[in-house]
Amino acid sequence: MTVFDDIRLLRVTFLRGPNLWTYRSALEVWLDLGVLEDWPSDKLPGFVDRLTTALPALAEHHCGVGEAGGFGQRLREGTWLGHVLEHVVIELLNLAGMPTGFGQTRSTSQRGVYRMVFRARDAVVARAALTQGHKLLMKLVNDQRPVDVAAAVKTVRDAIDDAYLGPSTAHIVACATERGIPHIRLNDGNLVQLGHGRRQHRIWTAETDRTSAIAEGIAGDKDLTKRLLAEVGVPVPEGQVAATPAEAWEAAEDIGLPVVVKPADGNHGRGVTLDLRTREQVEAAWVVADRHGSEVLVERHVPGDEHRLLVVAGRVVAAARGETAWVTGDGTHSVTALVDAQINTDPRRGETEDHPLARLKPADDGVILADLARQGLTPDDVPAAGRRVLIQRNGNVSIDCTDEVHPEVARVVELAVRTVGLDIAGVDLVAEDIGRPLAAQGGAIVEVNAGPGLLAHLKPAVGHPRAVGHAIVEHLFPKDAETADGRIPLVGIAGSVESTAVARLTAWLLQLAGHAVGLACRDGLFLGGRCIDALDATDSAVAQRLLVSREVDCAVFENGAATILDQGLAYDRCRIGVVTDLGGAETLARHDIHEPDQMPRVLRTQLDVVLADGAGVLNADDPAVAALAEFCDGSVVLYATDPPPLAAHRAAGGRALRHDGSTLWLCEGTAERPLRLHAPPALPAAVLLPAVAAAWAHGLSPALLAAGIDTFAAHAAA
Template sequence: MRTFDDIRLLRVTYLRGPNLWTYRAALEVWLDLGALEDHPSDKLPGFVDRLVAVLPALEEHHCGVGERGGFLQRLREGTWMGHVLEHVVIELLNLAGMPTGFGQTRSTSKTGVYRMVFRARDEAVARCALERGHRVLMDVINARAADVPAAVQAVRDAIDRAYLGPSTAHIVASATERRIPHLRLNDGNLVQLGHGRRQHRIWTAETDRTSAIAEGIARDKDLTKRLIAAVGVPVPEGRIAASAAEAWEAAEDIGLPVAVKPSDGNHGRGVTLDLSAREQIEAAWALADQEGSEVIVERYIPGDEHRLLVVAGQMVAAARGEAAWVTGDGRQSVAQLVDQQLNQDPRRGDTEDHPLGRIDVRGDGAIVVDLQRQGLAADDVPAAGRRVLIQRNGNVAVDCTDEVHPDFARVASLAARTVGLDIAGVDLVAQHIGQPLAGQQAAVVEVNAGPGLLAHLKPAIGAPRPVGKAIVDHLFPPGDDGRIPLVGIAGGGATHRVARLVAWLLQLSGRHVGLACRDGLFLGARQVESRDARDGALAERLLLNREVDTAVFENGPATILDQGLVYDRCHIGVVTDLDGAETLERHDIREADDLPRVLRTQMDVVLAEGTGVLNADDERIAALARYCDGGVILYATGPAPLAAHRAGGGRAVLAAGGRPVLCEGPAEIPLALRGGSSLPPAVLLPAVAAAWALGLAAPLLAAGIDTFDAQNPALNPADSR
């Protein structure tokens, strides 16, 4: 059997935003099949059967046929290896737990060279999937053993390293459902929701409305108890113990049984409950001392542990904890019983994706203490039928939201508001969460900042709760999508001059305008960066800036092809010209007729309530109107290209006597300029149309044009950039 050299990956480009292929981030790969160009899938003996044997779920891929088994049909009919690589990569991503449906492969003008693209939520993960998929495919082509499990694990590991935690990811998904954009600000869970002045930030379940003072209070459990007790929230009596001996003294004074916990611990670490014997209390003090700066001894409250999630003063979800027990069989040790009866539960694990944690009977001091009270150790063998208590807390994963009595919801809300937290996990112990507070022994034992959401998102028992939606609604009231007006200007000629004029006009209207163009990065009239700001890393700074309430971006064809757009959607999208094709040969573009499919990207992302601005002097550009979800304003140097659009009541901008005229249907409003502008129509008309689309009136537009030349002398007609 013939052995083939590896498919060559000529160029790999991460497209961070909307691009030629899709609205979303993608990885584009230019590849050279070499000799495999002459050996499509049906020409390699046994290839299809070998591929399906290692990746049987390829049968589920629809491909262009549009139904299950479509890709297999293409394989047996004959398809080229670039297309096969696309599906192998997608399947590895699917198997690794990141379902991915989008991919395309297209030939280029050079024989054997293809462009392959697939959806890439994260660049590192996408590159890992490409590398591993490439290796698997070459192994199958050459009839070598393909280690698919290792490939899947590598991609899964990349996902674990790169992706948001489940709580943050759920909040972001809830924001996306409301079409609120997001930007990840670090490698962890710091995420910006919204743009510019209308943004909010989250860090897991903390927000930019979460007070640092409130967080400090919540970390100090003794201070928290004193504050919430002062406003009538029931709390267990307790005090700080500086030593094991003081812990026993405190327990005697408070009354047995007691609980011992660190004053500033979390996740139940170092907490031991229901203690009555001195040796138990002293051992529990030593355990708690390892987890926090101080140790609290407090009255033990019998009942079940509950976590009530409070958002903006309202209880939105609740989960109940259940003690973990094992039953002896007279043969196995406690440790073996735990592994068999508890840790085998698929809901238990060591990652954030598991609602229940794995139990370590030797490493968890609280479990060791509880076993000692029962006269047992991890290696002891309980009698057959004997029930052994393993863990009293740490299993808060049973949804009970619908059971919570209003008394407990009110107490949780009061506790969160007293501490000052906008989002809080209120831990309370109660015997009957569904009955009134009066008449039962119950108490709030902790108020936590940045509470984990997993118990409410993936409860071990019960229905998931939309806690992410509650958090997003807290930050963004109904109707607020967190977006500031964005203007995207695409073309290859004088688009930087158009962008500069648009920014100037909008600034005169009282807006705090950010501008990213080839001349640099601007905040108002101040240049803050002289480098070409069509680069996405620079342009994104406008979206991060809390002062910016409107932003203008210049996007050349190379920007779209090399990086994708920096924003997901915009309010105003402008396409001015089809210049610059001669500079794009590396993208297999050689003439102006190839550019509309690239610049279409700018029209694709216009919001439904937005406006597309198109140059009607070029029919190829005017035809892009069909891709715009919003309204359309056409502009032209003469009336003929605008006639049909105006006849239908559409808006347009016309050059007449060297001055722009605003047209809406048959109505016309000439701009009353003081004198003729030095700006050519190719700059003046699209800029006026974009500013008009954002609500600027004719007098302000005229004043802006009159003053622009004086304020921007470098941008005169002689400027040929």
């Protein structure tokens, strides 16, 4: 059998924003098939069978035929291996838990060299999937069996676990995305910016930039929280701080048995031991609690089940109930073995944030050890057949009970959160029945937590999932507010002729309108007319800094064709998209672009991302530029130095800007009026027309436009 050399990966580029291929981030790979150019899938003996046996779902992938199973048909008919690699990578991502539906492979002008691209939410994950898919494909091509698909998937999944957002943060971001709110990840963890510039808010898991540091400090001090709640009439268990095991027992005697011992500043239930009835139990529980906090509290034991209620912006939006975890002895296996067999096999239990329930490890958990000791057992003991052994009290908080919450319970919980001062909080309460008022059953609120986990509400063991992220997004971005989508006006300018000057004039005009304008162009990065970095800010990573700044309420970006091809745009959508010309093909040979007629496909990206309530601004003196109007979701403003290219557009009621050599004319349908300037503009039409058209499309008045043109020269020289 012929042994083929590996497909060569010539260049791998992460496109962080909208690009030639898609609105979203993607990984573009240039690859050389070498001799395999002459060996499509149907010419490699047994290859299709080996491939579909290793990855059975491949045969059902959609492809060019537009229906499920299309790729399987292409494999049998014969398709080139660059295309096959695309689908192998996508399938590995699917199997690893990051579904990916988009991919394309296109030939280049060089024989055997292809451009392959696939949707990539994260560069590290995408590269891991590419590496594993490449290795797997070459083994299948050369019949190097067996192939370890599971190991490849695990490598990709590990990359996802290391790089991707936690489930709570990811859920909030997904809810924001549904609302059209953009996001930017600000670190390698879960700090995420929703929205842009002055309209942004930041989240860190379930904390927001509206979460009070003082309130968070109060919530972290359980004793202080209880005192404040008691003062406003919220039922809480009486308790005392105990500095030693002996003091803990004294406190228990004062309060009355049974009691609970817990750390004063712990979280997630760590170090909490319930239903203590003897001095030995209390003192042992103090030692466990002391390992998890700076102080130890002894509290009255409240009978009932533990409940966790999520409060967002002063309103209960979800509730979950806990239940005890038990095992049943078989006379053969130890407690630890029974826990592994009867509890930890639950697929919802695991070590990552994706698992709503944690794996139980009796030997490592002081609270479990204490409960076992009260039953006369250790983790290594073997319970008699049929004996039920309590492993964890109320640890399994994963039964949705949102619809059962009594209005009076909700009122008390909301009062507790207002008293602490948190905008988002998880409230732990103990009650026998969440459907009855707490006072009637001796129930009590035991903790108020900042930064609560959301997983119990997103993936309950029993009951309906609750899309609590929508409540958090609504809290930050009310739907009826002007800032509902978190977006500031963005203007993107694409072209090769005078594009830097166009960007600078546009920014100046917007600044005169009262905006705090950010500008990213070849001259640098500017805030309010002040250069903060002289780097070439057509680089997307540099330009994106404008979107992070809380000072900016409007931004202008210069985007050359090379920016779109090398990196993608710095933003996902814009209000105004400008295309001045289709020049520059002669500088893009590395992208296999050699002719001007290849440029519309590249520059249309700037029009593709215009919002529906925005506008595209196009140079009608170039028919190929004007033809890009069909790709704009918003309205279109044309500009020209010659009236004929504007005639049809104006006849249809469209807006246009024309320059007759001495005067600028603002045209709406068949009506037009001159822009009255104090002196003839010194700027060439190639700069003046697109910038003024963009500012006019944004809503600037003729008087402001004229003032901006009159003063720009002095501003630029300053």
